[in-house]
Amino acid sequence: MEHRGTRFGSLAHYEKGGVEVINDDARNYVFSNLFEVASKSKPYEKVAVGKNIEYVIEAIRAEGTSSWRAPAQDEFALVMDGEVEIRLLKLDNPGVVPAGAHGSIGLPGTPAGRAMGVVRARRGHMTLLPAGAAYQFHAARPGVMLLQTLAGPDTIERWAEICQTARRPNA
Amino acid sequence: MSSATDALPEIGSIEPNRHGYRTFTLGSFGFSRDEYFAHVTWPKGHHLLPVDAFLRALQRDIAWGFFYGIVNFDTVIGTVNHYGSVDLFAGRFNAHYKKAGLDHVERFKTPLIQRVFEAMLEDWTNATFDPFASPQETGSAFGPKNGSNKRAITRHRVTAKRMVAAPGDEPVRTDENGFPVNRAFRDVPQDQPHITAEPGFEDEVVAFNLFAYLSRSDVTWNPSIVSVCKASLYCPTTEEYVLPVIHGNDRVEWFVQLSDEIQWEVEDRETGAVRARVTMRAGDVAAMPADIRHRGFSPKRSMLLVWENASPGLPQLYASGTMPPTPVQF
Structure with a gap:
């Protein structure tokens, strides 16, 4: 049997689909492409590409070294392109994340705590970012991650810039 | 709507019909099959579906626990999940059936409809047919009764509590545990993330190759939970x-x-009127609003991340209009 290759996307190459409206508004589908979003983002900007009330999925351009962050609950990072080193640290003071916080918070400098370990993740690899820990990303070359989390203070929403609004794709 | 039927239903006829299959009743609905079709009757009408399509739909409805919302087997027959009870309907979401007064709905406690559906799936699925498999990976559903395929219809449903590969959670898929790489994903890298855990943190530094995991799926159109962020589920x-x-x-x-x-073909949930066609390619992200119904077409085996919000109060918020049907307004 002929094997047709699996097509993944990347920052360098993605083929965007789109919404063909018949009797609707394209904005109802909040249609974007995470590689396109990351291609226009600054390193480690947390740009929401999906939102379901308090929950979001964020497209993150991985490039260089991020600041440390601490999640208020478990988060999950899925590498969609490139290779990302994920450094984990057990916080000496988990109270740096205020009670009732959502998503994650940025931490100044390197927080006090014990090194937990490092994950080197490539395309398709999913990593648990556990509550009670802090994490830092490092990517030698630009890559893309999709983060499963809740909307937090650093989540960026710019739907009108990233989503299809016309009745046809590329219109 | 009357209260849900609570009485134990008759599970099905004891004697098979001339094709070898048992018939089933659920309230005033009747179900029978012949060599090609599933036949459904209700007090005001009757309908038939190709039996392979019927069994594929029935399999999903059972495996998903009647899923979130409405599972239309086709444009006439289906179920509505009320999370504890289930509506079985004919023509309920078909504008023409409703206009003609031919629609019919009955509500059942979930264990009862589940029991009848499971018995029907088991009796009507022949040894040659796997309703979860792609058409190229299974044999025929048609013909007279020919054995059974219980292994195929009672697969374990993956529902990670935290994340696949986390200690005590759902395992990754391997050749050894019965999940070879699918024929369509032979080129998907099977490498695993490189994990270096400090002593004492071996159980907390966790990662796995999701794409390799998906490449080893032996079923199609079966969202399964791999990571849990409160009520946010990656499926x-x-x-x-x-x-x-x-x-x-x-x-x-x-x-x-x-x-x-x-x-994706997207239609109005209530009437079936066409609203849009959405083409999604690798990296594309799209919402399905709360007031639509949708059906997907995948020309080649593909990987799809279905992202759900499992908060229990949501259906009521949308149904009451408290929540707009679209997730973002801009």
């Missing part, structure tokens, strides 16, 4: 050919196309 699935149901939303759900391409 990826591999898709090939046609989604066997038309899913009517009772909440917003999101799709992230991880590989290849799926086209």
Whole structure:
């Protein structure tokens, strides 16, 4: 049997689909492409590409070294392109994340705590970012991650810039 | 709507029909099959569906616990999940059946309809047919009664509590545990993330190759939970050919196309009037509003991330209009 290759996307190459409206508004589908979003983002900007009330999925351009962050609950990072080193640290003071916080918070400098370990993740690899820990990303070359989390203070929403609004794709 | 039927239903006829299959009743609905079709009757009408399509839809409805919202087997027959009870309907979401007064709905306690559906699936699925498999990976559903395929219809449903590969949670898929790489994903890298855990943190530094995991899925159109962020559930699935149901939303759900391409036909949930066609390719992200129904078409086996919000109060919020049917206004 002929094997047709699996097509993944990347920052360098993605083929965007789109919404063909018949009797609707394209904005109802909040249609974007995470590689396109990351291609226009600054390193480690947390740009929401999906939102379901308090929950979001964020497209993150991985490039260089991020600041440390601490999640208020478990988060999950899925590498969609490139290779990302994920450094984990057990916080000496988990109270740096205020009670009732959502998503994650940025931490100044390197927080006090014990090194937990490092994950080197490539395309398709999913990593648990556990509550009670802090994490830092490092990517030698630009890559893309999709983060499963809740909307937090650093989540960026710019739907009108990233989503299809016309009745046809590329219109 | 009257209260849900609570009496134990008759599970089915004892004697098979001339094709070898048992017939089933559920309230005033009747179900029978012949060599090609499933026949459904109700007090005001009757309907038939190709039996392979019927069994594929029935399999999903059972495996998903009646899923979120509406599972239309086709444009006439289906179920509505009320999370504890289930509506079985004919013509309820078909504008023409409703206008003609031919629609019919009955509500059943979930264990009762589940029991009848499971018995029907088991009796009507022949040894040659796997309703979860893609058409190229299974034999025929047709013909007279020919054995059974219980192993295929009672697969374990993956529902990670935290994340696949986390200690005590769902395992990764391997050749050894019965999940070889699917024929369509032979080129998907099987490498695993490189994990260096400090002593004492071996159980807390956790990662796995989701794409390799999906490449080893032996089923199609079967969202399974791989990661849990409170009520936010990642439910990826591999898709090939046609989604066997038309899913009517009772909440917003999101799709992230991880590989290849799926086209979605989107219709009004209540009437079936066409609203849009959405083509999704790798990296595309789209919402399915809470007031639509959708059916996907995947020309090649593809990887789709279905992202759900499992908060229990959502259906009521959308149904009451408290929540707009679209997730973002801009």
